Amino acid sequence: MTSPSDDPTLLLHAALDGELDAAGMIAVERRLAADPALAAEYARLAALRDAIRARLPRTSAPDSLRARVIAMAQAPSPAKPAAPRRAWRFDARYASLAASLALGIVLGAGVYGLLAPPADDDVQRAIVAGFVRGRLSGQPVDVATSDRHTVKPWLAGKIAGATTVVDLKADGFPLVGGRIDVVGKNPVPTLVYQRREHQIALSEMPGAGAASEPRRATRDGYSLIEWDDAGRLYAAVSDLPPAELDAFAAAFRRAAAAEREDAPKP
Amino acid sequence: MSAGGAVTSELARRRFNEMVLPHLDDAYGLARWLTGNRADAEDVVQDACMRALASLDAAIVERPRAWVLMIVRNTAFTWLAKNRPKTLVLTDDAQLLESAAAKEPGAATPNAEESLIAAADEAALESAIQGLPHLFREVIVMRDIQGLSYREVAAAIGAPQGTVMSRLARGRALLVDKLGSRA
Numbered sequence: 001m002t003s004p005s006d007d008p009t010l011l012l013h014a015a016l017d018g019e020l021d022a023a024g025m026i027a028v029e030r031r032l033a034a035d036p037a038l039a040a041e042y043a044r045l046a047a048l049r050d051a052i053r054a055r056l057p058r059t060s061a062p063d064s065l066r067a068r069v070i071a072m073a074q075a076p077s078p079a080k081p082a083a084p085r086r087a088w089r090f091d092a093r094y095a096s097l098a099a100s101l102a103l104g105i106v107l108g109a110g111v112y113g114l115l116a117p118p119a120d121d122d123v124q125r126a127i128v129a130g131f132v133r134g135r136l137s138g139q140p141v142d143v144a145t146s147d148r149h150t151v152k153p154w155l156a157g158k159i160a161g162a163t164t165v166v167d168l169k170a171d172g173f174p175l176v177g178g179r180i181d182v183v184g185k186n187p188v189p190t191l192v193y194q195r196r197e198h199q200i201a202l203s204e205m206p207g208a209g210a211a212s213e214p215r216r217a218t219r220d221g222y223s224l225i226e227w228d229d230a231g232r233l234y235a236a237v238s239d240l241p242p243a244e245l246d247a248f249a250a251a252f253r254r255a256a257a258a259e260r261e262d263a264p265k266p
Numbered sequence: 267m268s269a270g271g272a273v274t275s276e277l278a279r280r281r282f283n284e285m286v287l288p289h290l291d292d293a294y295g296l297a298r299w300l301t302g303n304r305a306d307a308e309d310v311v312q313d314a315c316m317r318a319l320a321s322l323d324a325a326i327v328e329r330p331r332a333w334v335l336m337i338v339r340n341t342a343f344t345w346l347a348k349n350r351p352k353t354l355v356l357t358d359d360a361q362l363l364e365s366a367a368a369k370e371p372g373a374a375t376p377n378a379e380e381s382l383i384a385a386a387d388e389a390a391l392e393s394a395i396q397g398l399p400h401l402f403r404e405v406i407v408m409r410d411i412q413g414l415s416y417r418e419v420a421a422a423i424g425a426p427q428g429t430v431m432s433r434l435a436r437g438r439a440l441l442v443d444k445l446g447s448r449a
Contacts, residue, residue, distance in 0.1 A: 047384040052410045055388040059295035069315045073282045
């Protein structure tokens with residue numbers, strides 16, 4: 001096989017797929033300008049790519065399959081008669097653990113990181129897992145309301161301490177509701193906000209103290225941002241692009257600061 | 267299983283939720299393209315998820331999506347070989363490749379071909395892709411429909427990027443040929 005750099009056809013494909021660096025693109029563009037047959041080939045490939053993109057969207061897995069796979073991962077031993085030969089992989093201890101974990105999910109509590117103290121990584125993992133679960137189950141919140149004056153007392157009834165709940169509807173992030181996640185061994189209040197078809201889950205935890213600049217990360221394709229403010233740690237996760245999550249964090253911090261100003265001093 | 271089984275399985279389950287579930291749509295999409303129908307695709311995905319879960323204790327996973335798709339395509343090929351042996355053409359066959367490559371670019375009425383391709387409807391595209399040999403079909407699906415990078419596709423099919431590029435080029439040449447010459 002000729003090496004890709006020698007074969008103009010392979011280079012065309014790499015150019016089309018955005019896999020060439022700037023120097024490579026310049027070389028391809030020169031060749032296209034000089035070679036009408038190659039340019040025609042490029043046009044056909046571009047037409048093919050555009051047609052596939054426009055008319056063959058990515059498939060969604062059927063809900064029934066998703067439900068079966070989730071069930072299989074939660075409590076694998078008794079189900080799945082179709083593949084009994086694999087049942088040995090999961091012993092009874094596993095099954096009871098899985099059952100108790102599944103119960104935890106039904107109760108709406110996060111179940112991750114139960115054994116380890118929450119380091120930064122555990123926080124991220126727990127909130128991403130909570131977010132994914134909320135999206136998958138179609139039940140991202142335990143209390144569904146766009147009224148922060150409903151969410152706040154609901155959370156106060158479940159956990160010690162007050163949670164910062166702000167209305168960001170004017171900023172384009174309407175409130176969906178709230179739930180309790182578990183990070184490490186601690187229940188933490190989590191608010192869910194909406195942006196178009198995306199959601200943002202914001203968890204609040206005891207923090208390091210002084211206000212900090214936001215810290216950004218991505219994990220499994222999800223955007224994360226966290227910051228310290230007034231002795232609390234806030235961590236948000238979303239399927240939004242990072243820039244929009246930034247905008248959310250900025251709006252939340254602004255609104256939270258304004259609320260602290262308004263609050264009666266203790 | 268050893269006494270450590272419960273603990274490691276708990277880890278595997280957690281990693282499964284983080285690494286496999288987010289890519290279930292792509293897993294199903296690839297399985298559907300490779301098997302050609304929904305019911306078979308569901309079987310393959312379920313089987314692939316079992317395998318993923320069983321190997322997650324030990325697996326080091328750098329690119330979860332490519333890793334999931336690798337398990338799905340391997341499972342699909344095994345499944346097809348067992349259940350649909352006649353449909354499985356695992357050829358990187360030189361003759362087929364040559365015939366695709368032999369057609370000189372721009373041989374006849376290039377503009378007409380281009381507009382025919384651009385006008386291809388969903389059914390025509392689907393049947394053209396479904397008609398590709400599996401090894402070409404999978405790279406086209408991963409790259410053009412699911413948007414994986416060359417590097418990810420290479421990881422998913424367990425082959426060098428050069429192989430990805432040549433299979434993509436040849437698969438697309440077959441599609442251009444087919445869609446550009448419709449009556």
